[in-house]
Amino acid sequence: MKGPRHLGELQLAILRALWQQGDSAVSDVHAALRDRGLALTTIATMLRKMEEKGLVAHRENGRQFLYRARVAPELVQRNLVSELVSRLFDGDPLELVNHLLRAGEIELDELDALRRKVAEAERNAPRERP
Amino acid sequence: MKGPRHLGELQLAILRALWQQGDSAVSDVHAALRDRGLALTTIATMLRKMEEKGLVAHRENGRQFLYRARVAPELVQRNLVSELVSRLFDGDPLELVNHLLRAGEIELDELDALRRKVAEAERNAPRERP
DNA sequence: CCTCGATTACTACCATGGTAGTCGTGATTC
DNA sequence: GAATCACGACTACCATGGTAGTAATCGAGG
Numbered sequence A, B: 001m002k003g004p005r006h007l008g009e010l011q012l013a014i015l016r017a018l019w020q021q022g023d024s025a026v027s028d029v030h031a032a033l034r035d036r037g038l039a040l041t042t043i044a045t046m047l048r049k050m051e052e053k054g055l056v057a058h059r060e061n062g063r064q065f066l067y068r069a070r071v072a073p074e075l076v077q078r079n080l081v082s083e084l085v086s087r088l089f090d091g092d093p094l095e096l097v098n099h100l101l102r103a104g105e106i107e108l109d110e111l112d113a114l115r116r117k118v119a120e121a122e123r124n125a126p127r128e129r130p
Numbered sequence C: 001c002c003t004c005g006a007t008t009a010c011t012a013c014c015a016t017g018g019t020a021g022t023c024g025t026g027a028t029t030c
Numbered sequence D: 001g002a003a004t005c006a007c008g009a010c011t012a013c014c015a016t017g018g019t020a021g022t023a024a025t026c027g028a029g030g
Helices: A009-021 A026-032 A040-052 A073-088 A093-102 A108-124 B009-021 B026-032 B040-052 B073-088 B093-102 B108-124
Strands: A056-061 A064-069 B056-061 B064-069
Touching: A009 A026, A009 A040, A009 A056, A009 A064, A009 A073, A009 B073, A026 A040, A026 A064, A040 A056, A040 A064, A073 A093, A073 B009, A073 B073, A073 B093, A093 A108, A093 B073, A093 B093, A093 B108, A108 B093, A108 B108, B009 B026, B009 B040, B009 B056, B009 B064, B009 B073, B026 B040, B026 B064, B040 B056, B040 B064, B073 B093, B093 B108
Parallel strands: none
Antiparallel strands: A056 A064, B056 B064
């Protein structure tokens, strides 16, 4: 289960569309990204390239190709975040949270609420330890 | 005060070296990144390109060029993190923290300790409001 | 049948980050 | 003062992400 290391901007946007919408025709993805004003063929090409890399897969439905993501959002998030953390915060994830606080992106009470929520969830479904 | 949007991998590493070491000759930066096995000229070229973009500046010291970063680490962090958050977590920074917890990158008690520490610091030096 | 419209495949192209080779210049040393 | 060395500048080059034009295919409607 290797992680995709160098996702481009557009590729990530396409993955997000697929995650959100499930199986999608090229035109569906194109519609989801219409704010970018890209040609339909651009999306099609990108999907084909991404299939070569194993990021997506397709099945045929009549004339259409229905694409789906082959990588889980959690996996992509894990890779991208940990890459950012190592590049920017010396590999210390806590420093990232610290940054968010100091930059005013999150507030103490929000953090507190989240902390409580997660603690609650953990109590109900305890993590298995490897 | 614009933020550099698309920092490459090497450029960020160079910036980190400059932040850490202060004014540095090309050879200093090269030494700091020796694990990558790059040529000295690669570093020199990169620094020149980065100077064109306003990321670094240099002054002459005898024969040497001493480079320094012209962008603050906080600014770069803010841009890169907020870009990641918008790309990956729908612009919600709290979702990022949530991810860190679920992925086991940080632990609840670490978060708690940090929360306390920041609250303490805030008490001593309250935030100015814009 | 034959044409039209929708759809994807193929392919050429561009911009950019990154890499390194070669050159000029000035200092050092004998 | 000539040979050598250290250093950065300049430049050519490559790989890759992204962009879009053109061609091929196939169903539908007459």
